[in-house]
Amino acid sequence: MQYFVRSGSLLGFGEWVRENGENPNALMAEIGLSPAALYDSDLYIPYPALARLLTLAARRCRRADFGVQLGMRQGLEAVGALGSVMCLQPSLGDALRLMQRNLEFHARGVSTVVSQGERWLELTMDFAFAAEEDCEQLAGLSLALLCRCLQQLQTQTKAPLSLELKQGAAEPEVYRYLFGCEPRLEGRRNALIYSVDLLAQPVAVAADLRARLSHQWQNHRQQPDAGLLQQLERAITALLPTGECNLTMVARIVGLHPRVLQQRLAEQGSSFSALLESRRLRLAREHLAHSDIDLTTLALNLGYAELAVFSRAFKRWQGVSPREWRRQQHTDRA
CATH class of the missing domain: 3.90.1520 (H-NOX domain)
Known part of the structure; x- marks a missing residue:
């Protein structure tokens, strides 16, 4: 793929x-x-x-x-x-x-x-x-x-x-x-x-559209636990490559104050930084296994300042470097 x-x-x-x-x-x-x-x-x-x-x-x-x-x-x-x-x-x-x-x-x-x-x-x-x-x-x-x-x-x-x-x-x-x-x-x-x-031209979105877009990120109000986590994961996934993936922006999308969001996550034994790292790992694995994206580009799109920082984090997650993990996946499929 x-x-x-x-x-x-x-x-x-x-x-x-x-x-x-x-x-x-x-x-x-x-x-x-x-x-x-x-x-x-x-x-x-x-x-x-x-x-x-x-x-x-x-x-x-x-x-x-x-x-x-x-x-x-x-x-x-x-x-x-x-x-x-x-x-x-x-x-x-x-x-x-x-x-x-x-x-x-x-x-x-x-x-x-x-x-x-x-x-x-x-x-x-x-x-x-x-x-x-x-x-x-x-x-x-x-x-x-x-x-x-x-x-x-x-x-x-x-x-x-x-x-x-x-x-x-x-x-x-x-x-x-x-x-x-x-x-x-x-x-x-x-x-x-x-x-x-x-x-x-300035961005000027119609009120009804803005309400529809906001509504799709408010499901966590009806599903306080799984709903919030799912929406946060989706938001992080979309925002990572844009450079806009931070606690303040993600909290704004799901309609919560950053401090309230952190409290809600703490009640579920999690945190924003833990969710961020989890999504980074999932996306890293997907791209390493299924695309030819170079490692530096991957690191930057995942929000790391440089390849070395990403490589250390990936080795902490998987026990091997991203280069070696990619090689293993291709060998296993051969």
């Missing part, structure tokens, strides 16, 4: 498939994906398998616009705790930088490039496995999700100036309606082009 992505990418997939008269679990099984990925947004799934699933769903549902319609249905809810933190940023440029850092870590296999010129801002996506897999539906989903997130972050955001797709599965009218601009299909790349002024 060299290329993988969070299962949050499937938010709304089941409902959209059922609306079109098909069985989402059957489609998942046909591709070799567990239906559990539809209900747990923080699983890692193979990125090429997601591309195959969307292609299959588009064919079975007879919807050439399946991926792009799904992306427009998702928005900030699909990116978990990251969506809440993006809402707290001062500008769209700051929010985009957070999203880019998160994708680089939690979506291995996609390159998201933000290019700024004097007049234009180009947001380009490319997939490392595009030569082996049909990524037409996946590209539509990804660009639609990005466009939708920008619309939600700034209620006055104008439509993109243009949309470019290497392959456009749907009719041009569909893209014009959903993106509000003229599409260029069969182009050189998958990209959205905006005015460069977009970066400086």
Whole structure:
């Protein structure tokens, strides 16, 4: 699983498939994906398998616009705790930088490039496995999700100036309606082009959306024990690569004062630092076993100042260095 992505990418997939008269679990099984990925947004799934699933769903549902319609249905809810933190940023440029850092870590296999010129801002996506897999539906989903997130972050955001797709599965009218601009299909790349002024626009999220995003992090009020721990783990996982993963920010997301959060964790025999280390270990193991990420990049994305600090912590957890642990995993699978 060299290329993988969070299962949050499937938010709304089941409902959209059922609306079109098909069985989402059957489609998942046909591709070799567990239906559990539809209900747990923080699983890692193979990125090429997601591309195959969307292609299959588009064919079975007879919807050439399946991926792009799904992306427009998702928005900030699909990116978990990251969506809440993006809402707290001062500008769209700051929010985009957070999203880019998160994708680089939690979506291995996609390159998201933000290019700024004097007049234009180009947001380009490319997939490392595009030569082996049909990524037409996946590209539509990804660009639609990005466009939708920008619309939600700034209620006055104008439509993109243009949309470019290497392959456009749907009719041009569909893209014009959903993106509000003229599409260029069969182009050189998958990209959205905006005015460069977009970066400086302040984040201004509609009150009802902010309430929905906050609500998804308040489940711990109904499930005081397991609910809080689960929400904290999800928040830490999303925020680690952004540089925003600290007690104050995580407490803000789950709606608690930092001191109250520490007290709640102490009552359960835990602490924020213990949860942080636990999630770091889990993510380290996932990436060492399933990706080719270099160790320095992994250490920085896990919030360590340098590789040596991460290596010492990992050896304390596992008894061997991260390099040796990775070698053992690859040897065991050989």
